Amino acid sequence: MDWEGPDNRNDFIALYPVGESNYVSYTYTAKGKPLSLQLPAQPGAYELAYVLAQKRTVIARIPVTVEPVTASVSPPADLPAGGTVAVTWQGPDDKNDFIAIFPKGSDTYSSYVYTRTGSPANLVLPASPGDYDLAYVQSVGRTVIARVPVTVTAVSASITPPSDLPAGSTVPVVWDGPDDKNDFIAIFPKGSDTYSSYV
Numbered sequence: 001m002d003w004e005g006p007d008n009r010n011d012f013i014a015l016y017p018v019g020e021s022n023y024v025s026y027t028y029t030a031k032g033k034p035l036s037l038q039l040p041a042q043p044g045a046y047e048l049a050y051v052l053a054q055k056r057t058v059i060a061r062i063p064v065t066v067e068p069v070t071a072s073v074s075p076p077a078d079l080p081a082g083g084t085v086a087v088t089w090q091g092p093d094d095k096n097d098f099i100a101i102f103p104k105g106s107d108t109y110s111s112y113v114y115t116r117t118g119s120p121a122n123l124v125l126p127a128s129p130g131d132y133d134l135a136y137v138q139s140v141g142r143t144v145i146a147r148v149p150v151t152v153t154a155v156s157a158s159i160t161p162p163s164d165l166p167a168g169s170t171v172p173v174v175w176d177g178p179d180d181k182n183d184f185i186a187i188f189p190k191g192s193d194t195y196s197s198y199v
Helices: none
Strands: 012-017 025-028 044-052 057-066 072-074 084-090 098-103 111-114 121-124 130-138 143-152 158-160 174-176
Touching: 072 130, 072 143, 098 121, 111 121
Parallel strands: none
Antiparallel strands: 012 025, 012 044, 044 057, 072 084, 084 121, 098 111, 098 130, 130 143, 158 174
16 A cells, blocks of 8 residues: 655554554554555454554544455365365465364364465365364454365275284285375384384
């Protein structure tokens, strides 16, 4: 946006909700003309103001309206637990916006991918099957602007070791499974959660 003013040290352009004295966003005039101002996630009536650093004195003010934005997310039909899937999305693609998956009823996401990676975005699914929400999240205020319910389905696997397992040897193991990125076959001492070797 463009502006005119004295450009004193620490003068700034600010955005105020109508009728309020506290601004929700600002940027210093020292950054030049035109300058960029981060808009709030909440649409509505605001006032854009030139503010002198001295005593925070407003010397120019105009009314503006922040418009609502929309977004959409489209998951693939198959959502296997622990897998990586391509999620098609549309939205504002503002800095650090992201696509996330939330356990149903939770405000804490299980995994996410930034929209700057493009559409479709490759999202790693949680390892636990169940009901989730797939969402487009604006970085500003972590505001969810699109949400669809999804079900992450269970996956299965099998391993078939050879009958002869000499200590210290290397043996072929037949396996079947989802083969997601960085999945591995491991051998554990009986009753332990720490594996001895893996591939």
